[in-house]
Amino acid sequence: MEKLTSLLPLELRRDISDSSPEELEYTCQALLDFLHPLPQFQRVVRELTDPQLGLCRKSREVSLDLKKKGNDCFAGGDYGKALNFYSQAVRHAPLSSDDMDKTLLATLYANRASSMHNLNLIEECKRDCGRAILLSPCYVKAWYRRGKANVVSKNYKEAVHDLEVALSMESSSSGKIHIKKDLDIAISYFKGTVETSDLANHAMNETTSSRCNNSMPELQCKYTEAKGNGMISLNCISPGTLIHYEEPLAAIILKSCRETHCHVCLNELPTDVIFCSSCTIPLYCSEQCQEKAIGKSDGTKKVRNCQHCRRLSGNNIITEFAEHKHECGGSNWSAVLPADVVLVCRVMAKVIYKRKHPSKADTSQEILDFVHHYSRMASGTKLESHIFSIILSCCLNHYFGSDFPFTGVSAAQLVIIMSQMKVNSMAIVHMRSLQQARGTYSIEKALTSNIEQLRVGQAIYSTGRLFNHSCQPNLHAYFLSRRLLLRSTEPVPAGSPLELSYGPQLGQWGLEERRRLLKDQYFFTCQCSGCMGITLPDLLINAFRCMNPACPGVKTEEIHKIGRLLFLHSGLQIRPGSCLNCGSELDPRSLTSLAEAALLEIQRLRESPPGVLRHAVKALGQLRSVRHAYSRDLARAEDIVAEIFCLAGELESALEHCKASIKILEKLYHDSHIAIGNELVKLASLQLSLGDHAAASDSVGRLEGIFSLYYGPHAGQIYHFLESLRAAANRANP
Numbered sequence: 001m002e003k004l005t006s007l008l009p010l011e012l013r014r015d016i017s018d019s020s021p022e023e024l025e026y027t028c029q030a031l032l033d034f035l036h037p038l039p040q041f042q043r044v045v046r047e048l049t050d051p052q053l054g055l056c057r058k059s060r061e062v063s064l065d066l067k068k069k070g071n072d073c074f075a076g077g078d079y080g081k082a083l084n085f086y087s088q089a090v091r092h093a094p095l096s097s098d099d100m101d102k103t104l105l106a107t108l109y110a111n112r113a114s115s116m117h118n119l120n121l122i123e124e125c126k127r128d129c130g131r132a133i134l135l136s137p138c139y140v141k142a143w144y145r146r147g148k149a150n151v152v153s154k155n156y157k158e159a160v161h162d163l164e165v166a167l168s169m170e171s172s173s174s175g176k177i178h179i180k181k182d183l184d185i186a187i188s189y190f191k192g193t194v195e196t197s198d199l200a201n202h203a204m205n206e207t208t209s210s211r212c213n214n215s216m217p218e219l220q221c222k223y224t225e226a227k228g229n230g231m232i233s234l235n236c237i238s239p240g241t242l243i244h245y246e247e248p249l250a251a252i253i254l255k256s257c258r259e260t261h262c263h264v265c266l267n268e269l270p271t272d273v274i275f276c277s278s279c280t281i282p283l284y285c286s287e288q289c290q291e292k293a294i295g296k297s298d299g300t301k302k303v304r305n306c307q308h309c310r311r312l313s314g315n316n317i318i319t320e321f322a323e324h325k326h327e328c329g330g331s332n333w334s335a336v337l338p339a340d341v342v343l344v345c346r347v348m349a350k351v352i353y354k355r356k357h358p359s360k361a362d363t364s365q366e367i368l369d370f371v372h373h374y375s376r377m378a379s380g381t382k383l384e385s386h387i388f389s390i391i392l393s394c395c396l397n398h399y400f401g402s403d404f405p406f407t408g409v410s411a412a413q414l415v416i417i418m419s420q421m422k423v424n425s426m427a428i429v430h431m432r433s434l435q436q437a438r439g440t441y442s443i444e445k446a447l448t449s450n451i452e453q454l455r456v457g458q459a460i461y462s463t464g465r466l467f468n469h470s471c472q473p474n475l476h477a478y479f480l481s482r483r484l485l486l487r488s489t490e491p492v493p494a495g496s497p498l499e500l501s502y503g504p505q506l507g508q509w510g511l512e513e514r515r516r517l518l519k520d521q522y523f524f525t526c527q528c529s530g531c532m533g534i535t536l537p538d539l540l541i542n543a544f545r546c547m548n549p550a551c552p553g554v555k556t557e558e559i560h561k562i563g564r565l566l567f568l569h570s571g572l573q574i575r576p577g578s579c580l581n582c583g584s585e586l587d588p589r590s591l592t593s594l595a596e597a598a599l600l601e602i603q604r605l606r607e608s609p610p611g612v613l614r615h616a617v618k619a620l621g622q623l624r625s626v627r628h629a630y631s632r633d634l635a636r637a638e639d640i641v642a643e644i645f646c647l648a649g650e651l652e653s654a655l656e657h658c659k660a661s662i663k664i665l666e667k668l669y670h671d672s673h674i675a676i677g678n679e680l681v682k683l684a685s686l687q688l689s690l691g692d693h694a695a696a697s698d699s700v701g702r703l704e705g706i707f708s709l710y711y712g713p714h715a716g717q718i719y720h721f722l723e724s725l726r727a728a729a730n731r732a733n734p
């Protein structure tokens with residue numbers, strides 16, 4: 001990319017840097033004409049698009065080699081390692097209509113199933129046996145292994161069926177005796193017990209949609225001069241109402257999560273991960289997600305008709321648009337190019353698909369009409385999007401042929417989509433916390449690990465992108481898999497704008513920080529109510545206290561704004577470095593460095609071994625002497641000091657600092673802000689450990705109220721520890 005950029009003549013660079021959207025066809029054509037004959041460009045394109053040069057293609061040899069390593073580990077009793085080798089072998093195993101390929105893959109699934117059985121991963125083992133059976137319906141070992149796994153999970157009816165099939169197919173008499181023994185055991189269990197149902201509840205999304213359809217408020221898109229199109233509600237909305245949910249038009253997993261999360265639903269991968277059948281890049285949690293990405297394969301249809309496979313025929317979800325199909329086949333481009341660039345290709349592929357299938361609900365024109373700020377983009381960004389667009393045009397042309405010609409016009413369209421994605425796409429975040437990873441609640445963990453969000457993907461939503469930003473949002477956005485859900489967090493009168501936060505919020509960020517981020521990332525100057533007027537959080541967030549001990553006054557960094565808005569015509573002089581109360585001079589630079597040093601020291605102490613309490617208290621005292629009592633830094637410092645005390649086993653003091661942190665957050669935000677909910681988890685945990693059951697129960701009640709305002713009935717799904725926390729509080733408080 002840098003090499004190609006360095007080859008560009010100065011004049012062409014200048015044309016691109018100065019270009020407007022109307023000039024894109026010209027600049028893209030000029031760039032294409034310049035790059036196309038260059039051997040360096042040809043090499044880049046070949047490396048990206050030629051499957052023979054690709055590292056992502058399948059290889060029988062590689063797969064066999066990994067299988068052998070898996071077998072060695074299995075023989076040595078190292079089932080964990082064996083499982084990993086078999087998974088990698090599955091990843092590289094080709095899947096053609098060739099029987100040899102199918103047999104290899106079926107063997108790999110069956111071997112992985114055996115490893116998982118040994119690791120007591122019974123459900124995963126059964127799924128892998130099912131996969132082996134789909135590929136090779138007469139594979140006795142897979143039927144037998146699944147039968148055994150069904151016995152372990154007490155699904156005796158299924159176990160009897162599987163073992164009967166295995167018995168009917170087994171040719172050797174010694175094998176028959178062996179299977180018969182297990183079948184008899186399964187039959188005796190089956191006769192002696194009431195059958196248990198192992199139907200998993202996967203209806204989470206469906207319940208959401210059916211439940212919400214009836215009560216969702218009516219929304220309308222309305223244009224304003226200040227913010228362009230935006231969404232308003234036609235009804236009054238009460239807090240905690242689900243106002244919108246939507247699946248993305250296109251989505252992509254982030255590179256950092258590629259090996260840990262499903263490339264379609266973006267949830268964490270199970271142990272029995274499955275792979276793309278044509279390349280080695282995407283990983284999926286299930287056949288359903290695999291099908292969504294690549295579409296149905298003919299082979300799958302054939303084996304579905306197998307008389308024995310009645311349990312596996314429920315997966316036939318047909319998607320109209322398979323989002324990974326055009327990237328697949330072993331070429332490198334979708335693995336190498338940045339995720340947001342690949343997302344652009346997915347959007348373009350969808351436009352091409354919709355053009356070819358005009359009878360379906362047409363979103364293609366709609367996509368191309370999304371707002372963008374190409375003209376406001378920096379020269380470097382314009383140049384980068386031009387070069388990526390030429391490369392992408394080549395990649396797409398490779399797959400779509402004449403449906404996407406390799407021309408300046410096509411590349412110009414990609415530049416526009418790229419600028420549209422910059423302002424309209426959303427980061428998909430899932431909750432990450434240590435408690436969640438374990439699925440259990442532990443007081444120690446609750447206190448020492450923050451509830452964090454993990455960015456897993458980037459997506460574009462046709463309606464979701466119409467919600468404007470506010471630094472004081474009345475909506476909260478969250479994701480279940482890759483579905484976007486929007487919930488109101490306060491009462492919204494009919495006709496009012498419905499707005500979410502694109503990241504920076506009042507109380508979390510200062511005005512200037514918010515402005516800078518929105519300008520850099522979204523190319524606009526925020527016109528929300530929080531930025532247009534004076535707000536308490538903005539005045540307090542970075543405020544200093546007056547150095548005069550007798551004065552309760554404050555020096556705020558928003559002094560210019562106050563001066564501009566309040567005293568412009570009064571003739572009153574406000575000096576930037578003075579206390580608002582007594583007017584005494586303060587040196588903002590030295591106060592800032594004092595505050596920064598104290599906070600840094602507190603953060604450093606968190607990482608240090610025990611015995612740092614005295615230093616932590618001293619640094620906190622320093623910070624308190626400089627920062628205003630309701631500043632953001634002080635809230636952070638109180639939270640960290642609470643953690644330090646907790647680690648030292650001094651829970652009473654930890655509790656006081658935790659409460660102090662919450663008190664500040666209540667000033668910076670409203671009483672039911674999610675930041676307070678997160679801090680209340682720590683408070684409740686401390687109260688429980690100190691045996692103050694009544695207080696813990698109050699805190700749990702309050703935090704549940706906040707979480708349900710933000711996440712409705714999905715709160716427990718998002719914060720897995722909620723149920724255990726509630727149970728602990730209830731146990732303690734009969």
Ligand SMILES: C[S@@+](CC[C@H](N)C(=O)[O-])C[C@H]1O[C@@H](n2cnc3c(N)ncnc32)[C@H](O)[C@@H]1O
Binds near residue numbers: 373424467468522528
């Ligand atoms: C995701 S789009 C929202 C829909 C957009 N208003 C439209 O007309 O399609 C983001 C763009 O909306 C505008 N916008 C959103 N929130 C805004 C705000 N608080 N102040 C000013 N402009 C805003 C900016 O142009 C921003 O780049």
